[in-house]
Amino acid sequence: MKKNVWTKSLLLSSTLLLAACAGSDGTGNDSQAETGGSNSEAGTEEVKTLTFFSADLQTDDPFSNPVAQEITKRTGVKLEISHPVGGDEQAIPLMIASGDYPDMIFGKGDLNKLIDAGAVIPLDEMIKEKGDNLKAMYGDQLDRLRNSLDDPQIYHVGTGGVTNRYLTTSGTLQIALDVLKDQGYPEIKTLEDYENAIKTYVEKNPQIDGQDTIGLSLLGSDWRWLITVGNPAGFAAGMQDDGQWHVDEETGETVYKFMLPEFKEYFQWLNHMNDIGLLDPESFTQTYDTYIAKLSSGRVLGTADQDWDVLSAVAVLKQEGKDNRLWAPLPVTLGEEYISQSTRDYGFTGTTGISISSTSEDQEEAFEFLDWFATEEAQILVNWGVEGENYTIEEGLRVQTEEDRQNAQTNPDYSAQTGIGNYIYPFPQWGNGAVDSNGQSISRSTKEDIMINYTEAEKEALEAYGVDLWVETFPETESLGIPKHGRAYEYVLPSNSDVAITQQKADDYTTQKITEAILADPADFDGIWEEMISELEAMGIKDAEAEMTELTEKRLELWGN
DSSP: OOHHHHHHHHHHOTTTOOOSOOOOOSSSOOOOTTOOSSOTTGGGSOOEEEEEEESSOOSOOOSOSHHHHHHHHHHSEEEEEEOOSTTOSOHHHHHHHHTOOOSEEEOGGGHHHHHHTTOBOOOHHHHHHHOHHHHHHHGGGGGGGBOOSSSOOBOOBOSSBSSOOOOOOOOSEEEEHHHHHHTTSOOOOBHHHHHHHHHHHHHHOSEETTEEOEEEOOOOSSTTHIIIIIHHHHHHTTOOOOTTEEEOTTTOOEEEGGGSHHHHHHHHHHHHHHHTTOBOTTTTTOOHHHHHHHHHHTOEEEEOOOGGGSHHHHHHHHHTTOGGGSEEEEOOBSSTTSOOOTTOOOOOOOOOOEEEBTTOSOHHHHHHHHHHTTSHHHHHHHHHOOBTTTEEEETTEEEEOHHHHHHHHHOTTHHHHHOTTTTSSSSOBOOTTOBOTTSOBSSSOOHHHHHHTOOHHHHHHHHHHTOSSGGGGSOOHHHHOOOTTOOGGGOOOOTTOSHHHHHHHHHHHHHHHHHHHHHSOGGGHHHHHHHHHHHHHHTTHHHHHHHHHHHHHHHHHHTTO
């Protein structure tokens, strides 16, 4: 493949506008020996540039941070990274139309489109002949990378960790630590408990630092509607994250989740919160920057977000010494008969990952590069950073430097500047539950690491609840079981499937209609909801559910369940 042709064709497309952006020796020391990479002596040879498109990347990455530079030093490979601009969903279809592809593609849900177009190659033979690191990493889970019963080849590697543990969670909703302290650290198990805690605090503290106190703020004006509005409804109903679907684990029946009565109950509660003035009136109009600015001010008592989405606000609050304004994750549900699934282990799902294009002139190098990511050396580098800069070796173990720890806690741009964490997903990864050859955690998310990063306000709250970690206030992972189907949102749909089209129509419609229902007069809520259900049925949601149920059954068969 001529890379300049691929680059020009994408840049010339007005709708795509893709922008170039974005080991251990047993003692805890990184080693360049036995890397399995494309060029372990890269420092003395020419650097190979491989083009890589990531469907999930949102910001530019010039691959110039310290971790990226170290990857190039150890493998001889530099990535030229591109991504969709502005949430564009036509990037892959436009690639297919042009016939020009980067060397490696993370196509996510469009993988089968790429397969049917002959755009990506099967990796089975390369894994068999030269994928020792990948085989060692995946072990008996390798079959979970296979595409389907009809086409059981492997076209991708990466995204999911193989061995995982759950020591952190965002829960269903989050609440400011000062609210908990003010009320004597109460147990908050239900939406009613949550509402009462926020209401009581707002009545006592109508303003914080001279600004009006905000009870609950959401971000429903962009794709984060799914994260802050849609998903928490399922969490409150004791359901795992299956995206826009819900799978009955006894029967395999898969339904569009907004058809379920539990979701109506949650959104009716949000309608009530809006009616009594506890829901931020700008929740469905504000930009992300405005939302983060509000959170950073310390006047927002409640959120329904994921921790990765609010890291910059958390960093600002810590910088300004407002650790009492940080938020605690809560396992709140519609009622005590529901069990939070926030700490559930999904197992290794393996459904999507990075593929190698059929037009690449550097397929061997691309595969060796991906195989290198499965080495201990690579996993230490992408998780811990560079020895001497981000960590030191003490008594044979890696220890994060205090300077790096403080930087990680208070710098909103820490990952982008250091590269730590930037190249874990969607590349092959051991998982945060894995240990290296020295018995040390491959990731920096051990219980001890988490505890040492807690602020004084967090430690005070945790002590009051008699636990060391927030996850210890949630159901134990072992009690929740492992779903046999993985996660429905990771199904790679057949390219001739109507599900994707129907779901997109349904998602666009429910986003608008549920927002309308939340902001409506409570007397009008039921009518709006019934209208929504009728329209979903009219657009063929039942047919989509039947097809998704069939896909669930095939997934169970493919995975030997």
